[in-house]
Amino acid sequence: MSTPDIHLYTASTMNGWKPVIFLEEAEVEYDLTYIDFGKKEQKSEWYMKLNPNGRIPTIVDRSNDDFAVFESGAILWYLAEKYQKFLPTGAKARSEALQWLMFQMGGIGPMMGQAMFFQRIAAPKGIDDQYAIDRYVTESRRLLEVLDRQLNGKAYLLGDEFTIADIATYPWARSYPWAKVSIEGLEHLQAWFERIDARPKTQKAVTIPKPFPAFFGKGDISASESENAARFKA
Ligand SMILES: N[C@@H](CCC(=O)N[C@@H](CS)C(=O)NCC(=O)O)C(=O)O
Known part of the structure; x- marks a missing residue:
């Protein structure tokens, strides 16, 4: 090879x-x-x-x-x-894919990341900042509602085509259990999760270099919390 x-x-x-x-x-x-x-x-x-x-x-x-x-x-x-994959070639569709990519990079990632940090890393160390937790969980839920509206009537964020916007957003949004953000009532988002949960190559990818099923709400959550906190120790 x-x-x-x-x-x-x-x-x-x-x-x-x-x-x-x-x-x-x-x-x-x-x-x-x-x-x-x-x-x-x-x-x-x-x-x-x-x-x-x-x-x-x-x-x-x-x-x-x-x-x-x-x-x-x-x-x-x-x-x-x-x-030449996963990015539409038409000017408008390409811009839309980049808009949703930026939405993930500037919104979903940072907000859900902070929701995770305060609940999964700071709280186990005894730093209980309910104000920060409420702020980041509420904002994360609002952003997931934006995704839910976008996904209404669509298989993927842009429509029928799986793009880098889906690739960027899936691992973050799908980690809602780790961020302790509810997806109750977000039917289109849930259907999108199911659709990508059923893509074998994506599912293989989220085991590389190794799986961390707790991010997706599976496996032993409290053991994973300690392992994760150790990984991110200061
Ligand atoms: N905006 C950056 C964020 C990268 C980032 O925060 N990576 C985390 C893991 S998800 C990391 O390397 N953390 C280790 C550290 O903070 O030292 C990107 O999207 O690549």
């Missing part, structure tokens, strides 16, 4: 799974380095030359002078252009 173009640096998190979902769904060969947060590998000098933010994921494209791309939304966009 020849050396693949794409080398991916990642870990099993919502942002970390986005490029894995793309690469698996597109059936693209890639290789992967697991970044161990417990060892602070994401802050190491060699890694921060690739990703100045010191976070995962990052890709390096060997076929493009070892070009490094950080920020998961930019990575999906780069891969979509390189492989």
